[in-house]
Amino acid sequence: MTQLLDEIETCIPALRRYARALTGNVDQADDLVQDCLERAIRKRHLWSPTGTLQSWLFTLLINIYRNQLRSLKDRPSLSSIDEITSEPSIPASQPDQIALAETKRALASLPLEQREVLLLVTIEGMAYKEAAEILNIPIGTLMSRLGRARKRLRKLVDHEPEKSEPTNLRRVK
Template sequence: MSEVADLLPQHVPALRRYARALTGDAASADDLVQDCVERALTRAHLWRQPGNLRAWLFTIMHNLNANEKRRAASRPRLATIDEVPEPSRPSSQVERLMASETLAALKLLSLEHRQVLLLVALEGLQYAEVAEVLGVPVGTVMSRLSRARDRLMQLSGSERAAQPRSVT
């Protein structure tokens, strides 16, 4: 490892140039170089001597960049705040009132019910993912979610509005 550590600094400027060409961004290029150097130092025992260290480093960098591009392609693209459109119309007073009632009712749910409801409804996780996050079986997630939804409807007054009123 000491030989790689000794020879590595002379290759950093070339690595930075290549990283800049790959990424087109100075900050991303610096991150890529740092990842490459870290990978080279932790895997120095894999370098075949008297192999071409520069070629080995460029291979590491190329593979790191390709892996990152694959990961980025599989992730949804995040929109900047400037790209998010303004609502077409402001919410009405009734909608705001319903939203505040729902938020107040959400705070009254038990922690277990609130966790499941937020992970499924707000974060969009699948039941299996929620089960993994919380360390419970999928059936427990489904049960808690059903109870949480029922309780939330009771607390927010939605159930009262949905039930026919009796005439007295």
């Protein structure tokens, strides 16, 4: 038990980072992580050591967040979190910071299904297969969501109506 708790503890920084990127809010993110940890400790007998502990914790966290958003949708007259674009919290003084703030804002505007994929793959650096298992989606779905997320992010950050992607990928000899 103590060993498991120690192992859980080592996953917390990554969980907090992911939760913060996913929710866009420090307190809400820590609430989410706390919910996740409580559930993990209560349901620790359900964890099978076949997968990594970290994957299991991410799975719990994402499911809790999906459920929270679902219950949010049941409440009338409240815009979904995907529609809200918050102001950048980084002072927009240098070009780099402007770009960062724009990326942050664009991220918040992505649909959840795209955001959860993009963040697992980019920020957490997960293998596609592992990310697909955590999200409980086929790998093809993961790829298409990742593609759409990146396309939308480019579009929002660059302020260009529709940036073309290289469509004519030619044969490699």
